[in-house]
Amino acid sequence: MINFTKLKIALIEDHLLVRQSLKQYLISAGHEITAEANNLMQIYDTIVKSAPDLILMDFKLSDGDTLEIANRIKSDMKKIKVIMVTGINSASALKQINESEVDGLFLKEGIIEELMKAIETVMSGQRYISPLVEPYLDEASICLTPREIQILNLIIMGLPRKDIAFQLNISPETIKSHRKNIMRKLDVNNVTALILKAKELKLLDY
Known part of the structure; x- marks a missing residue:
């Protein structure tokens, strides 16, 4: 059974400052950071082997977008929850993420408390889409x-x-x-x- 008060979390983020800030906040909230990656090549070798409960995954890395790998993780390892974190405000990109297999979608412009709500929501078995995303999805329609x-x-x-x-x-x-x-x-x-x-x-x- 997963301990919701202490999750094993993997971080995929190519901006060091963002990754370090997330790491510090999550550790202070009582969670364990099991692995970190900053490019596509590291994701399966480093992240998946660490057997996290949850992956916080940036949509755009320096060597490409992560959506295909996120879908693959969800297909191969259904117990791992994936929240896509992005600063991109492209309606078409957000529509793609929304229609993918990921468990959550969080915009970086959101506050940290909202991210914690997203984590709590997906770990309880529900899907979380940030309210900030909804206007973009309307545009994509x-x-x-x-x-x-x-x-x-x-x-x-x-x-x-x-x-x-x-x-x-x-x-x-x-x-x-x-x-x-x-x-x-x-x-x-x-x-x-x-x-x-x-x-x-x-x-x-x-």
Whole structure:
């Protein structure tokens, strides 16, 4: 049986100051930090072997995002709880996290007391989504498909249609059709307006 007053917690965070602050606070609250990691390569070798009750995982590390690994952990080791911690305010990214297998989603702009509430909630078997996330999820409900969001980001990065088609292994005509649908859904008629609308709705992945 898990002792909720003393959890074994692993920290995945590439910002040293943030990781140290979390570590100090959690130790002062009576919990044990079993492992720490700051990149994707360390997660399975270091974190999982420490058999934590809970993983606090930053969404974006210096070498990529952690969502795929988080889903893998939840699939392979169902008893381990995972709370995704992020400072990203991209509606599309937060929608992805919300639709993943993680047990909780916490924004770094939230207060530490809210994080403790998130921990308590997920350890009791419930899912926790920060109230700060809800406005972004509302923005993401414009109903762009994952593929349209992917193409939107590539368009805004300035990639030509042929390059996008090659990268995604689909035809230029399919890209043209997706672009037309994206602009219709966002109610814009040129790339400049598309960029402004995507930024306004926080649909960009960067």
